[in-house]
Amino acid sequence: DIQMTQSPSSLSASLGDRVTITCRASQGISNYLAWYQQRPGKVPKLLIYAASTLQSGVPSRFSGSGSGTDFNITISSLQPEDVATYYCQKYHSAPFTFGPGTTVDIK
């Protein structure tokens, strides 16, 4: 099975900072990669799919990139409402594995 890893596991940044989270697949998954945001105590929310396509309603400060095995999600200017845990997920063929998550908070 393909394993998903994320780095860092957590980060603390200042408001307005540019933040990048990396997700790596143990084998190539083309662009079948999604990013989810889970705010504290809330339900996971789809942010990005097909590695770089922003879900409707997601602020444009979020962007995704990558293909194959290496992917990134970037927040161009960190806002208070971005405090959350971010998960990547492969969705081409089961098991539809999630990464371990990256927790983002404000410094």
Added chain:
Amino acid sequence: EVQLVESGGGLVKPGGSLRLSCAGSGFTFKSYGMNWVRQAPGKGLEWISSISSSSSIIHYADSVKGRFTISRDNAKNSLYLQMNSLRAEDTAVYYCAKLYDFWSDSPFDPWGQGTLVTVSS
């Protein structure tokens, strides 16, 4: 508005059984694959099972294979998860999630609010 509402969670003893339900509304339920994802307290997300729109394709994570059974009733717009031989490590919030699009290679969106399953003596 698409809505998914889980029910059926609760406290169960190790070795016991529980059946979760997920009621879908606001979309053509019979046209979309559905999924169960769980999250243990303070932990990350774990995909556990998927079922295609017609129930013809079903997948399970190794951690639940042989113990959990996913099913759906398209006439009732409902998804189910029958959980048998429950263990302490099955304690988690269980979410149902719809495939975002019609095809199987699709992310999960939206998610229900979750139902808590606690396995403890």
